Amino acid sequence: MQELLKAFNLHIDLAVEARDLVRGTADVEIEGVVESVEDLEENVKVHTIVIKNQTGAQKMGKPLGTYVTIQSPPLKVNDPYVKETIIKAMVKSMELLVGDSLAPDHTVLLVGLGNWRATPDSLGPKFIEYSPITRHYHQYAPQALVEGMRPTCGIAPGVLGITGLETFEVIKGVVDSVKPALLVVVDALAAQNVERIGTTIQMSNTGIQPGSGIGKARHAITQEYLGVPVIAIGCPTIVNAAIIADQAIRRYCLDYGLNYDDLRSRNSIQEILSFYGSSLGVTPKEIDEIIENSARIIAMGVGSYLFPGISHEQLELYAT
Numbered sequence: 514m515q516e517l518l519k520a521f522n523l524h525i526d527l528a529v530e531a532r533d534l535v536r537g538t539a540d541v542e543i544e545g546v547v548e549s550v551e552d553l554e555e556n557v558k559v560h561t562i563v564i565k566n567q568t569g570a571q572k573m574g575k576p577l578g579t580y581v582t583i584q585s586p587p588l589k590v591n592d593p594y595v596k597e598t599i600i601k602a603m604v605k606s607m608e609l610l611v612g613d614s615l616a617p618d619h620t621v622l623l624v625g626l627g628n629w630r631a632t633p634d635s636l637g638p639k640f641i642e643y644s645p646i647t648r649h650y651h652q653y654a655p656q657a658l659v660e661g662m663r664p665t666c667g668i669a670p671g672v673l674g675i676t677g678l679e680t681f682e683v684i685k686g687v688v689d690s691v692k693p694a695l696l697v698v699v700d701a702l703a704a705q706n707v708e709r710i711g712t713t714i715q716m717s718n719t720g721i722q723p724g725s726g727i728g729k730a731r732h733a734i735t736q737e738y739l740g741v742p743v744i745a746i747g748c749p750t751i752v753n754a755a756i757i758a759d760q761a762i763r764r765y766c767l768d769y770g771l772n773y774d775d776l777r778s779r780n781s782i783q784e785i786l787s788f789y790g791s792s793l794g795v796t797p798k799e800i801d802e803i804i805e806n807s808a809r810i811i812a813m814g815v816g817s818y819l820f821p822g823i824s825h826e827q828l829e830l831y832a833t
Contacts, residue, residue, distance in 0.1 A: 515534065516775060516779065517755060517756070517775075517779055517782075520755075520779055520783065521753060521755045521792070523703070523753055523755075524574075524703075524722075525574065525705060526702040526703050526715070526747065526749070527702065527704060527705070527709065527713065527715055527749065528562045528575055528580035528582065528715065528717070529560050529562065529580075529582045529584075529715075530705045530706065530709075531573045531574055531575055532546070532548070532562060532573065534705075535572050535573060543569060543572055543573065544568050544569060544572070545564065545565050545566040545567070545568040545570070545572070546562060546563070546564055546565070546569040546572070546573060547562070547563045547565060548560070548561065548562050548563075549561045553598055553601075553602055554595070556585050556586060556592075556595055557583065557595060557598045557599060557602065558583075558584045558585070559581060559582070559583050559584075559602050559606070560581070560582040561579065561580070561581050561582075561609075562579070562580045562582075563578075563579050563580075564576070564577050564578060564580070576720070576735075577719070578718050579609065579717060579718055579719075580715060580716070580717045580719070581609065581610065581715070581716045581717070582713060582715050582716075583599055583602050583603065583606070583713070583714040583715075583716070584712060584713050584714075585598075585599055585712060585713075586708075586712045588711060588712050588713075588714070588806070588807070588810070589710075589711030589712055589799070589802070589803050589806065589807075590806075591802075591806045596810055599714070599810055599814065600810065600813050600814045600817055602814075603714070603716065603810075603811070603814025603815065603817070603818065604814060604817050604818045604821075606716050607716070607744065607814075607815065608818065610716060610717070610718040611695065611718070611742070611818075614694075614742070615694060615695055616694070617661070617663055618663060618664075619664075619693075619694035619695065620648060620663070620664045620665070620666065620691060620692070620693045620694060621663065621664070621665045621666075621693055621694065621695045621696075621697060621819055622665075622666055622667070622668070622688065622691060622693035622696050622697070622741075623641060623644050623646075623665060623666070623667040623668070623696075623697050623699075623815070624637070624641075624667070624668055624669075624670070624684055624696060624697065624698040624699070624734075625638045625639070625640045625641035625642075625667065625668070625669040625699050625700075626669075626670070626680060626698060626699065626701075626721070626734075627669075627672065627700055627701055628672045628675065629669065629671070630675070632796075632800050632801055632804055633701060633750040633751045633796040633800050634672075634701050634750070635804055636700065636701040636747070636748055636750060636804055636807060636808055636811075637669060637698075637699045637700050637701065638669040638671075639804055639805065639808035640808045640811055640812050640815075641667040641668070641669045641833060642808070642812075642832065642833055643812035643813075643829075643832050643833075644665070644667055644812040644816060644832060644833070645662075645819075645820065645828045645829075645831035645832055646665055646666060646667050646831060646832070646833050647662050647663070647664055647665050647831055648664040648665060648666040648691075649666075650662075651664045659820075659823055659827050661820065661821070661822060661823060662820055662823065662831070663819060663820065665819060666691060666693075667833065668684070668687055670683035671683075679732055680732070680734070681732035681733075681734060681738070684696075684734060684739070685738075685739060688739050688740070688741055693741060694741070694742075695741065695744065696734070696739065696742065696743045696744065697743075697744045697746065698720070698721050698734055698743055698744070698745050698746070699745075699746045699747065699808075699811055699815075700721055700745070700746075700747050701747065701749075701750040701751070701804075702715065702748060702749045702750070703749065703750075703751050703752065703753065703794070704749035704751070704752050705752065705756050706752070706756075706760075707752050707757065707795075707797075709749045710749050710750060710751070710752065710797060710803065711748065711749070711750070711797070711800075711803035711806075711807060713748060713749055714746065714747070714807070714810075714811065714814075715745075715746070715747050715748075716744065716746050717744070717745050718742065718743070718744055718745075719735070719745065720733055720734050720736060720737075720743040720745055721735075721743070721745035721747070746815070748807045748811070750796055750800060750803065750804065750807075751794045751795065751796045752794070752795050752796075753793070753794055753795070754789075754793040754794065754795050755782050755783075755786060755793075757795055758782045758785070758786075759778055759779070759782060762781075762782075763778075812832070813825055813828065816828045
């Protein structure tokens with residue numbers, strides 16, 4: 514798998530997939546990495562990975578920090594009971610990732626990355642659409658706010674191909690002007706397994722590098738570069754065709770007792786995908802529903818953390 518990722522210039526977005534790749538079939542412990550798994554309900558599992566030192570970071574190919582993965586197959590079908598459990602898990606995870614540094618009156622900037630014209634990449638903009646935005650009320654109509662609502666503002670900066678601006682440039686300008694105490698950045702992710710599309714939410718306190726999952730990495734959005742803590746949240750919406758093809762070939766060889774040749778498999782896949790520059794992505798036909806549902810849940814999970822004690826119905830009134 515590692516050679517395939519290198520050949521197609523792919524980055525592993527999900528920490529749990531990076532962990533699986535490093536541990537391999539031997540399932541050995543990774544030095545500098547601490548893991549825990551919690552089953553909240555039959556259909557909701559929370560996997561927490563903490564990368565504690567540079568040894569762990571190098572092996573995982575991830576920055577130092579905490580990664581929380583909420584996995585639930587019913588997530589993509591809008592199950593109302595599972596939805597509430599996921600929102601509660603997100604609130605708990607935000608508390609872990611942010612710590613006690615955020616005061617009730619601190620401003621929070623919500624950022625929705627991605628291309629609103631391409632459905633699989635529109636999770637970020639949709640997240641902004643469903644998030645409670647209140648900063649302007651604090652300035653111009655404080656009487657319209659429910660007591661206890663902090664100032665939040667949001668931006669969907671688009672992508673370079675539409676705006677002609679690097680995403681980082683836009684965010685940096687807003688951060689310098691607004692001076693938020695926290696950034697919450699939401700983006701669509703690339704998975705290495707089709708079963709994770711629409712069923713997984715990853716949250717981390719390490720920032721994010723847009724486009725890395727499909728081999729088109731842009732400037733990293735991190736505390737190091739922005740001077741503000743960054744919580745990154747994402748949901749897988751796409752899998753590279755090379756990954757699917759390789760997994761299918763492996764399964765075929767295993768089922769029929771054939772010898773799997775990694776190099777021949779990789780060369781065949783590259784030949785077939787060469788027409789698309791070896792960067793063909795696959796997403797399910799239900800992606801519209803998956804994006805809509807995931808964006809609503811993530812927005813409510815973040816909103817429930819930022820506005821504790823305020824009902825979901827009240828939060829929805831302040832969505833854009």
